Amino acid sequence: MRVEGDFIVINKWLLPLSWLYGLGVKLRNMAFELGILKTRSFDIPVISVGNITVGGTGKTPHVEYLVKHLKDLFHVAVLSRGYKRKSKGFIIANDKTTMLEIGDEPYQMKQKFPQVTVAVDKSRCHGIDELTSHDKRLDVILLDDAFQHRYVKPGVNILLVDYHRLVIYDTLLPAGRLREPLTGKDRADIVIVTKCPKDLKPMEYRVITKAMKLYAYQSLYFTALEYDDLQPVFGGNSRPLSSLKPKEHVLLLTGIASPEQMIHDLKPYTKNLTPLSFADHHEFKKKDIQLINETFAQLPEPRCIITTEKDTTRLYDVEGLSDEVRRHIYALPVSIHFLLDQEDTFNQYIIGYVRKNSRNSILAKTKDDHKPNNSNYPGNRSRTISFRDN
Missing domain, CATH: 3.40.50 (Rossmann fold)
Known part of the structure; x- marks a missing residue:
């Protein structure tokens, strides 16, 4: 049955299997919350970009947007698991690295941004350790498709949600396309509704904002695709x-x-x-x-x-x-465009976070004049885990 959204189909006859799948995911998340499964923090800014759904939400264009706006200010690395690559372990791409060695999306990013470090590792924790030991100049690491990789605790967690398949109207696999219960969105610092129509109306913006039911510590943005x-x-x-x-x-x-x-x-x-x-x-x-x-x-x-x-x-x-x-x-070529004049706010948020937390950048020692003056800024607020869990 088709429900809210253009492309969402709920297979009701599979709902019992979704319940069993959801139970397994909840137990895994509970293991992280209780500390049975360990989450690591790092002394370098880490920004995670990902989703909680099966299917494309525009991760690569959004990671490329971050690379484009950070690479001239900081030493940037992108870390991916390298889905479907024909290799194992940790690999840093160079000008001779093939697509088969690192996967299609990391290869695409290395071709577009040859000066940026691009690496792959199934273990994000191991990958971050290798990157930081390999290059002491690194200022920030972007984790591609890592929202559910909870072994790493990013400084900024970005959740992407497809405008045409809003998670609030979806259900768990296999009946729907959610990889975890809707409460998983509460881990996000930033939620971006992607693939929006360019003429998104203010009324629709308000309706979606209300329906998403985000917490005060979370920021909501809207982006559209652009073609070159x-x-x-x-x-x-x-x-x-x-x-x-x-x-x-x-x-x-x-x-x-x-x-x-x-x-x-x-x-x-x-x-x-x-x-x-x-x-x-x-x-x-x-x-x-x-x-x-x-x-x-x-x-x-x-x-x-x-x-x-x-x-x-x-x-x-x-x-x-x-x-x-x-x-x-x-x-x-595909890129993204922020709607509703949100681009400057988003850029200041990200740049301010990296400046404040960078280990090596001279900018981190200067006055943080790009820091947004609001409680959502990661360096300004105390961690809200207790509020989040309550």
Whole structure:
């Protein structure tokens, strides 16, 4: 049954299994709260970005936003587990590191920000220890997809919530898409509602704000996706989305968790959109390449292929793509934009936290003139665990 939100489907017949799953998650969380499972704090600013749902909420664009706004002020490292990589243990990426060694999303970030340290480790605690011992200059570590990795206690915990699948209307796996009970959102310092329409109305903002039922120590933000010019994957000239011809046929090739938003956003540019969707982090096989070639060949001209930056990392070295596909395939870069004039407030919050808590930055020794004057600022408030638990 479809409920509140565009893409939320609750499978009621699976609710008994959701109850059992929820019991297991609650026991795990209780073990952390009681100290049976240990959580570590670190003497370096740590910012975690993640979610409590299955499926894409825009983690990579939001981590990239943080990198972009911190890299010129601080020495930044990104730590991911490197989902589906063909390696084990701790790895720091360099200019010779392959996608298979670190995973598609970390590889994408290293390609976009070569001056930033990007590392992978299944154990976030071990990864942080390795990073801080490897580079004493580090000022801040960004944890990618680590909201549920409770072995690390971040200084700022950012929870991403898909506008089209608001957690307040969802339920636990397998009946819904929640990885843990809704109370898990109480651990967040910042909640960001992602993939919002750019024309989000003030009334809708107020409705969602009230429905989220956040605590006073939590800040709520809203972001929308933005698209840059189409970039040729195998050489050629970039082109703006507006250059798509009215009759141009577009094959949208995706291997991401939630392609619905991208499909929706591209429809105003073309009436001839053919989605070809694979699972998130999909490893393209020979039969997949054949399907891509055949599907594209059947489209009338003019035609092109649009894919994501993440999919590009997995397509670039595959064999068998036809010459026609290679000549006409473009990556569509995605970034985020804060709505309701919230960008400056968010940036000051994050920069102020890093400045106040950085071990090495000279900025940490100067007057913290970027610190927001409110009780939500992490360096200003006492920890609110007792309030949170009550």
